[in-house]
Amino acid sequence: MSTIIQVKDLNLWYGAHHALHGVNIDIPEHEITALIGPSGCGKSTFLKTLNRMNDLVPGIRIEGEVNYAGQNIYAPNVDTTWLRKQIGMVFQKANPFPMSIYDNVAYGPRTHGIRSRAKLDEIVENSLRSAAIWDEVKDRLKKSALGLSGGQQQRLCIARALAVEPEILLMDESTSALDPISTSKIEDLAVELKSKYTVIMVTHNMQQAARVSDNTAFFLLGDLVEFGRTETLFSTPTDKRTEDYITGRFG
Ligand SMILES: Nc1ncnc2c1ncn2[C@@H]1O[C@H](COP(=O)(O)OP(=O)(O)OP(=O)(O)O)[C@@H](O)[C@H]1O
DSSP states (O other): OOEEEEEEEEEEEETTEEEEEEEEEEEETTSEEEEEOSTTSSHHHHHHHTTTTTTTSTTEEEEEEEEETTEETTSTTOOHHHHHHHEEEEOSSOOOOSSBHHHHHHHHHHHTTOOOHHHHHHHHHHHHHHTTOHHHHTTOTTSBGGGSOHHHHHHHHHHHHHTTOOSEEEEESTTTTSOHHHHHHHHHHHHHHTTTSEEEEEOSOHHHHHHHOSEEEEEETTEEEEEEEHHHHHHSOSSHHHHHHHTTSOO
C-alpha cells in the first residue's frame, strides 16, 4: 500500500502548551485510519494539522513536516484553498448551511467556478449517492437542509465534502452526536468510501475504531504512542500504555 500523507517530527504548541510532541506517521492511501486516545491527548489537534485548519488559532506554532502530494503543506507557497479542496473535513456536529439541500452540496463546486446547471445537477446527485442519502432526499432537494434529522445532516455534510472531489476525508468524531442507527450508516459509508478516498477519523469509541478502521494511531498526552494495523494494535499492542487504554484501565 502507498503512503498518502507522511508526517515528520511534527510539534505543535498552543502558546506555552506543547500539544503534539514529535509525531511521525505514514498514513496509507485508500484505507481508514482511526485516531484514538483519552480526552485532551491531541487527536483533534493532529487531525486539523493535516489540512491546516489550525492555522488561525492565536498563539499557535507548528514545526515539522506534513508531506502531501509531493510537498510539505506548511511550506510558504502552499495554497490552503487547494489543500482544503484536496483534504476535506466533516466535524463532530453536523453544520449544514442554512440553505437548500441542493445548494449545500453545490456550494463548493460553485465556489470553484462550476456554473453549468447540468453539471451541478450531476455533481449533487453523485455526491448525495456517494454519501448514501440520495434516496432519502431526492424529492426534497429544494427544501432547507435544516429540516433533516441529525444523521441525515451529517451525511449531507459528507456529500458536501465529497462534491469538490477531495482525495482525503477527515472526520472529527463525526458520529458522536448520532443515534446507533445513524452511526452505523456513517460507519458503513466510511468503509464504502475508502475505495475512492482515504479516510482519517478521530473517534472516542474504541469499538468503532476496531469495527471500521484498517490502521489505528493511539495518542496520549501529545505523544503518538503506537500506530499499526488495527487488528494487531487491539489484539497484541506493543506498548503497555496502549494495552492499558484499550483494556479500559485508564481514559
Ligand atoms: N485552540 C486551542 N487553544 C489552546 N489550547 C488548545 C486549543 N485546542 C486544544 N487545546 C489543548 O490542546 C490539547 C489537545 O486538545 P485536542 O482537542 O486536540 O484533544 P483531543 O484528544 O481531540 O480531545 P477530545 O477527545 O476531548 O476532543 C488539550 O490540552 C487542549 O486543551
